[in-house]
Amino acid sequence: MxxxxxxxxxxxxxxxxxxxxxxxxxxxxxxxxxxxxxxxSADAKVLRYLGTAVNEGDEISKKCLADTGIKIEYITATTDDVTKRVITQPNSFDVLDTEYFSLKKLVPSGNIFALDAKKIKEFDNITPVFTKGQLPNGKKIGDQGTAPWKVLYLEGANSKTFSKTPTEFVTLIPTVYNADTLGIRPDLIKRPISSWTELLNPEFKGKASILNIPSIGIMDAAMVVEASGQHTYADKGNMTKAEIDLTMKIMTEAKKAGQFRAFWKDFNESVNLMASGETVIQSMWSPAVTKVRSMGIACTFQPLKEGYRSWASGFCVSKAVSGPKLDWAYEFVNWYLSGWAGAYLNRQGYYSAVLSTAKANMTADEWGYWMEGKAAVGDIKAPDGTILEKAGATRDGGSYDERMGAVACWNAVMDENDYMVRKWNEFIAA
Structure with a gap:
């Protein structure tokens, strides 16, 4: 060999x-x-995104990956469970998508990290709805409840105290917001609906629903009570114990009389109730109305004379995030505000925090329909391409200025929150 x-x-x-x-x-x-x-590769950019299903979507995560190389891993939970997870498991997520009303619970925990406004490219272009409590045209809007401008800033990077004046330390970088109202099935109701009082109208006995998220449901209940003339609140978002008792008494009496078909907690429940016809009037969110319409079923996000209950959400990060992952988080937030995601969510009936970049990613007809109250020139399509409205249709409630200008209150956490939650749960169990 x-x-x-x-x-x-x-x-x-x-x-x-x-x-x-x-x-x-x-x-x-x-x-x-x-x-x-x-x-x-071992150093792939991955962010664990904690939030409700409302602002999430496969199309958003796919587009983000294509544009930035950042892979989004969604962790989906109900509104209340998101808050619980932040407080008890701050290491289990990277980016948090939550509502401003939750901040009164989250900030004291010290588990979220204030982002630096100077690192957000579009921060100066964020709508004054968030920063000043007014529309771009200067009109002031309702401030009852936890309005976003009340809790937008912290006194310092590691502060647990909200600042009454602008600082560079931002609790949540604004992303989306909306003016919520009741959803109805006009084909089944067959008459005009113009007031929040209709939710408790015996005509709809067994066909009504209210959302079972205490901090939000109580606001819808207050809109009903005040519209009926039974009480006028100094601040629907910060009731006294006596006001909570009165509100829950009225709602409990209606429940015992058989008014409510169900109490929904998430997006899909609300869609199924309305699409099936089990309910004809209920608390609803804009994308749920969009979803029902995309199924070819008549559903109206009904403007009401007493105004809207509004909400707003944004991004922050876990206190455990640092180094390259923190850089990725800033990159993701900047991408989110750059326009594509804003336009995608606008097509569901939301409003983007940066109107200019969303507009640049929508057609003139889409912008006219969703934002300006104009009649659609062509068919209006949902993000998935299904037809929502035929040419000639106008948006429920009209233009951005008309809808946001009619905001009466914001989702809130009250000083008497623990008492309110206990009374709400008694109402649900009654």
């Missing part, structure tokens, strides 16, 4: 594979060989 043959025997399988891999790598790098699966 020759010396060379002895050497050949010592060539291991590992050596052969290593050499082959190198050859393939060279060929693949040259473009000569294709079709090999992508292998994620």
């Amino acid at each position: 020759s010396k060379s043959s002895k050497f050949d025997r010592r060539i291991s399988r590992r050596t052969v594979l290593k050499g082959a891999a190198g050859a393939v790598g060279l060929a693949a790098g040259s473009g000569a060989i294709t079709g090999f699966p992508y292998v994620r």
